[in-house]
Amino acid sequence: MSLRNFDAGQALERLTLMERIRAFEEAARHAAVEEGLVLGAIHLSIGQEAVAVGLLESLRRDDYITSTHRGHGHTLVKGADPAAMMKELLGREGGCCGGKGGSMHIADFGVGMLGANGVVSANITIAAGAAHGVKLLGGDQVVVCIFGDGAANRGPFLEGINWAGVFDLPILFVCEDNQYSATTRTSDMTSGDVGARAEALGLPVTRIDGNDVEEMAATSREIIARIRAGGEPEFMHALTYRLDGHTYFDPATYRPEGEAERMQVETCPIARQRDLLGAAGVAAERMDEIAKAARDEMRAALEAAKAAPWPADDTVFDDVQDVGSPAVEAF
Amino acid sequence: MVVMSYAEAAKLAVAEAMRDDPRVWCVGEDLGRGGVFKQYAGLREEFGPDRISDAPISEAAIMGAAFGAAMVGTRPIVEMRFADFALCATDELINQVAKARFMFGGQSRAPMVIRKPMGMWRSSAAQHSQSLEAWYAHIPGLVVVCPSTPQDNYSMMKAAIACDDPVVYLEHKNIWALEGEVDTTAPGDFGKARVRRSGRDVTIVSWSDCANLAESAGAVLAERGIAAEVIDLVSLWPWDKRAVIESVRKTGRLIVAHEAVSVGGFGAEVVASVAQDVAMKVRPRRLGAPRSLVAYAPNLEDQLRVTEEMIAQAAEEMMEAKAA
Ligand SMILES: Cc1ncc(C[n+]2csc(CCOP(=O)(O)OP(=O)(O)O)c2C)c(N)n1
Ligand SMILES: [Mg+2]
Numbered sequence: 001m002s003l004r005n006f007d008a009g010q011a012l013e014r015l016t017l018m019e020r021i022r023a024f025e026e027a028a029r030h031a032a033v034e035e036g037l038v039l040g041a042i043h044l045s046i047g048q049e050a051v052a053v054g055l056l057e058s059l060r061r062d063d064y065i066t067s068t069h070r071g072h073g074h075t076l077v078k079g080a081d082p083a084a085m086m087k088e089l090l091g092r093e094g095g096c097c098g099g100k101g102g103s104m105h106i107a108d109f110g111v112g113m114l115g116a117n118g119v120v121s122a123n124i125t126i127a128a129g130a131a132h133g134v135k136l137l138g139g140d141q142v143v144v145c146i147f148g149d150g151a152a153n154r155g156p157f158l159e160g161i162n163w164a165g166v167f168d169l170p171i172l173f174v175c176e177d178n179q180y181s182a183t184t185r186t187s188d189m190t191s192g193d194v195g196a197r198a199e200a201l202g203l204p205v206t207r208i209d210g211n212d213v214e215e216m217a218a219t220s221r222e223i224i225a226r227i228r229a230g231g232e233p234e235f236m237h238a239l240t241y242r243l244d245g246h247t248y249f250d251p252a253t254y255r256p257e258g259e260a261e262r263m264q265v266e267t268c269p270i271a272r273q274r275d276l277l278g279a280a281g282v283a284a285e286r287m288d289e290i291a292k293a294a295r296d297e298m299r300a301a302l303e304a305a306k307a308a309p310w311p312a313d314d315t316v317f318d319d320v321q322d323v324g325s326p327a328v329e330a331f
Numbered sequence: 332m333v334v335m336s337y338a339e340a341a342k343l344a345v346a347e348a349m350r351d352d353p354r355v356w357c358v359g360e361d362l363g364r365g366g367v368f369k370q371y372a373g374l375r376e377e378f379g380p381d382r383i384s385d386a387p388i389s390e391a392a393i394m395g396a397a398f399g400a401a402m403v404g405t406r407p408i409v410e411m412r413f414a415d416f417a418l419c420a421t422d423e424l425i426n427q428v429a430k431a432r433f434m435f436g437g438q439s440r441a442p443m444v445i446r447k448p449m450g451m452w453r454s455s456a457a458q459h460s461q462s463l464e465a466w467y468a469h470i471p472g473l474v475v476v477c478p479s480t481p482q483d484n485y486s487m488m489k490a491a492i493a494c495d496d497p498v499v500y501l502e503h504k505n506i507w508a509l510e511g512e513v514d515t516t517a518p519g520d521f522g523k524a525r526v527r528r529s530g531r532d533v534t535i536v537s538w539s540d541c542a543n544l545a546e547s548a549g550a551v552l553a554e555r556g557i558a559a560e561v562i563d564l565v566s567l568w569p570w571d572k573r574a575v576i577e578s579v580r581k582t583g584r585l586i587v588a589h590e591a592v593s594v595g596g597f598g599a600e601v602v603a604s605v606a607q608d609v610a611m612k613v614r615p616r617r618l619g620a621p622r623s624l625v626a627y628a629p630n631l632e633d634q635l636r637v638t639e640e641m642i643a644q645a646a647e648e649m650m651e652a653k654a655a
Contacts, residue, residue, distance in 0.1 A: 064403065097436030109438040114402055119426050125392045128426065129399020136356060136405055141577060159392035166387060316625035321496040323474045323521045324569035 006214070008280050014057070015273045016212045016290050018049040021073040022270060024082055027302045028072070028089055028103075029248050037306065038089050038248075042103040043070040047211075047243030050269030051176050052077045054156045054216020055144065055238070058224050064112045066123035069104045071116035074146055077323025079111035083301040092223035092308035099311040100319075112141075120181075121151040124160035124173070131169035131233070142227050143171040152194045158201070164233040165202045172223055173198065173235045176210065180244035183254050198235035204213045210238030211269040214276065243269050244316075332514050333450055338370045340481040343515070344488035345371070346479065349378055355492060356368055356382040358397055359446075360411025367412055368448060373500060394420035398428045398441055406442045408492065413476030414447035414501060415458050428497045443498070444491045450503045450540060451625060454632065460625040462539070462591035467499040468567040468600070469625050474498040474521060475567040476505055476571075477539040481511040483565055486519030494521070503540040522569030524563045526578075530558030533584040533646045538564040541590045541637060549644035555643070557650055567597055575601065576608050583612030584649045588642050593619030604620040616645050 025044045032038035045052065056065065058079070067074040075085060080096060088095030089103050096108050107115035114130060117123045127145030128329030134141045151157060152175060164171050175194050179186060195205040208219055216238065223234050240262045245252040251261065265271075274287050317327040335343065349355045356378075357371060363385045365372035368438065375383040390411065399409035411417035428441045433459040451460045457544045467475045474496050483501065491498040498652070527542065529550040537545040542563035549559040560578050564570050579585045585605055587598035598617040620635045 100436050101434040102361030105434040107435040125395025128398040129396030129404045133403035133405045158390035163392045319433045320471050322494050
């Protein structure tokens, strides 16, 4: 763990953000498993929080991100309201997407979060396009495109990264490598090295320990500043680990015995950040308080979501299209 | 009124829209040299390489990137080169572009025109000849336009660029050079059919280049004493159900003719919709390609074509069926 420019205040803020993500997802899992209130599949990023926090903390509100089916952490760090997110997971009125998208389509355009995506890899060309739009409009925003290690095996990976290189776009591609694609170990189905693919397409590649939030934050800040200053598109390969199953109901028994337990001890980014702060003299009680406040916040978000009504029936035909709207003619 | 070709009409519409709105831009393979059908010829000289943008041979990225750029505030015109190649961007169009506004609860729009040159011309075989308009009409979220004349290629292109919904814009490759008068003040209306010929005996519904065949079939029928009403739908979603139903109420006879494969074609939709509303004098007919593949050799290719004579003959048979 790097102590380069270590700032305990900032490190505590990062711990706070990671605890908030963890607490959000634990509350969501509780709502799903214990209460049956989350209706569709949710994919938890427990164990991967340092990527979201370190990567996105230096973005401006008007910068853009595109995310994946495992996007609660990214969305929260970008600035979305956890109660609106929880309402979306429960399919309620007041959800980020009015209850029309659920976890896999969570989006908050007000904070530059251009959407999770239910189609693996699809967000890569879309993010390149958002950066293309920024360039055409003469803006100075940066786009961060986050995808999984499995996404590197679909065509949009090649097409989208080539596009960004060709048009010299203000974008950072981030492979959030949790080592699994659903129930398959990604390395079993991947030829060669993902970062090398991006290098072959001409992008500078940073390989990084995605469970070290301090390193993630410092490095991402530098890269984002370079891109904003007019630099070329870049690629980051962040190695992390999915401590939970693929979905909340996946027991993940396909993993080698003891792997998850060992990783919990060795790599959990929250435990590592607590160790770092402890070594810097921050009291454990203070950090426990942060964790408790996060749990309280997310329990309240869940209660707010549970209290929210279903979306009005007559919103079902809203926002399909203006011309030829199903509200006018659906048959 | 100015006389121009189908290709020039669309180009004029694009150029005017680009002059009016700096957010409009075009992206696709080989656009810098005017596009494969010269439908962008000269535009790069006026608007520069950023707004008449070349693209790698990456259909998925052309569609996906245009969509991303639309979400942050630009208004892309996406050139797919051939409707057949647009299939390489199917996820991007169907799962992303068509659905984003709804899935995100109205937070985003995809104001895009997606140009897909379609249909048979000579000896282009099975991968360069398809008419897949029914697929797009089936997808909620999309507007579908199939213009058949220079006038409509001007007016509907203008309307499509101004539209905040994604518009699948299917131009027919066989008629790029077709000339006609264009009134540049005439607005394009989605869901408004054009009555290409009026008549009391039989209603013939068509779109795209087949509407031109239907119109000439109408002229042939007039010589044979049959007054056909020829309706060009122009757009398939929305489509002008009311105009068709009113016409069939008058004639009592309906033929739908299209170049696409009959089975599962949009003609079936038209016939079913009318049949639910109107008691016809004789059973309706649909004319389309057999459910087979477009061949290269002209004699084989011709066996797939719906012709002017086939349309005229179907109308005559219907008139005889009444007499019987
Ligand atoms: C195109 C496509 N194929 C398959 C799926 C089903 N699926 C959902 S998530 C997933 C695994 C993705 O792995 P990765 O990209 O590493 O992301 P992670 O789940 O590990 O975050 C799969 C196969 C999908 N959603 N989209
Ligand atoms: Mg993965």
